[in-house]
Amino acid sequence: MNIQNRPIEVLLVEDNPGDVRLTRETFTESGARARLHVVGDGVEALAFLRRQGPYTGAARPDMILLDLNMPRMDGREVLTEIKRDPDLRRIPVIVLTTSQTERDILKSYDLQANSYITKPVDLDHFLTVVKVIDSFWFKIARLPSSED
Amino acid sequence: MNTTTGGIPIEILLVEDNPGDARLTLEAFKDGKVLNNLHVVGDGLEALAFLRRQGQYAQAPRPGIILLDLNLPRKDGREVLAEIKADPDLRRIPVVVLTTSQAERDILKSYDLHANSYITKSVDLDEFLAVIRAIENFWLMIVRLPPNGE
Numbered sequence: 001m002n003i004q005n006r007p008i009e010v011l012l013v014e015d016n017p018g019d020v021r022l023t024r025e026t027f028t029e030s031g032a033r034a035r036l037h038v039v040g041d042g043v044e045a046l047a048f049l050r051r052q053g054p055y056t057g058a059a060r061p062d063m064i065l066l067d068l069n070m071p072r073m074d075g076r077e078v079l080t081e082i083k084r085d086p087d088l089r090r091i092p093v094i095v096l097t098t099s100q101t102e103r104d105i106l107k108s109y110d111l112q113a114n115s116y117i118t119k120p121v122d123l124d125h126f127l128t129v130v131k132v133i134d135s136f137w138f139k140i141a142r143l144p145s146s147e148d
Numbered sequence: 149m150n151t152t153t154g155g156i157p158i159e160i161l162l163v164e165d166n167p168g169d170a171r172l173t174l175e176a177f178k179d180g181k182v183l184n185n186l187h188v189v190g191d192g193l194e195a196l197a198f199l200r201r202q203g204q205y206a207q208a209p210r211p212g213i214i215l216l217d218l219n220l221p222r223k224d225g226r227e228v229l230a231e232i233k234a235d236p237d238l239r240r241i242p243v244v245v246l247t248t249s250q251a252e253r254d255i256l257k258s259y260d261l262h263a264n265s266y267i268t269k270s271v272d273l274d275e276f277l278a279v280i281r282a283i284e285n286f287w288l289m290i291v292r293l294p295p296n297g298e
Contacts, residue, residue: 083262090259102295109240109294112233112262116292129290136286140279142266144259145252 007035008138011061013045013078014038014096015070019119023065026127032134037061042073046081049088061091062143066113068097068104076107083112090144092137157183158288161211163195163228164188164246165220169269173215176280182288187211192223196231199238211241212293215283216263218247218254226257233262240294244283 010027014020020038027036037059039045045066048055064082068075075095082088092114097104100118108116117133120126137143160177164170170188177186187208189195195216198205214232218225225245232238242264247254250268258266267283270276287293 086260089262090256092259092265100292105292106240106294109242110236112239114264115242115287116294117290118292132285132290136282137265140267140282142250142255142268144256144266 008033008062008143009059010034010036011045011048011064012036012038013040013042013064013070013075014067015040016067019067022123022126023130026123026130030127030130030134032130033138034134035059041070042075042078045078046073049082049091063137064091064093065096066093068095068099068108076111079108079111079113092143094133094137155183157185158212158293159209160184160186161195161198161214162186162188163190163192163214163216163220163225165190165217169217172273172276173280176277177284180281180284180288182284184288185209191221192225192228195228196223199232199241210296212296213287214241214243215246216243218245218249218258226254226261229258229261229263242287242291242293244287246279246283 012020012023014023024036027034037048039048047053048058049061051058066075066078075097079093082091082093095108095113095116096119098119105116117129120129162170162173164173174186174188177184187198189198197203198208201208216225216228225247229243229245232241232243239262245258245263245266246269248269255266267279269279
């Protein structure tokens, strides 16, 4: 189906259940044209993207929102794997993290993250961030189509 | 809400051969909310000279973000993108492809070459300005651009 006529499939990679819930609610409240899929660590994220194990029927995400600090395999490793995989690297990855360290910002861009956003702790600000992601990525930008 | 720079202007490099589009973009950013300096170069060779501070660009600032047209004289945007993203000194600079091309091939190829995002610009003035505004709202106000580690 053409990407214009279906929800945008977004994979949220986030281990904190509170943040997952908040992100879900914020996406709903924002009216963003997105369907959120959630996995809790880097190993699950790669299984989802490669449709392994429980994820054989998983949708191919149009975009990935990636936390950096996670158990088992952290976001930096996931980013490295995605961006060196010819089948996955074109999927835009937005790092969404509480980390504000210069090192994490530089490292993420060096690893070809598509953008880096520090997660606001303030709810109104977070809603603004989600709305801006919606209007830029889902309305203005052209995403790589998800034909496999 | 501007978490990106505080009071320091963001340096933007626009690689665009069409003077009309360059002027529109310049004016749109001038009217924007975020302090910025927009630099314009007209082809791919100039873009790389600017980024590498060669020749007349010895004093050029390092851009925080690059807006790149695809169809350019001398060296086109695809080649410029490939060179930037293969260069360890430059690849961390976000590159937003801003082009009239709507070809699926160009979109996929650009993301494969690690363009940070891909936007088709409109010939309609209002839509063109909306695109520039969206770039500003996302890239200059929400995103953390790589700090200028020089």
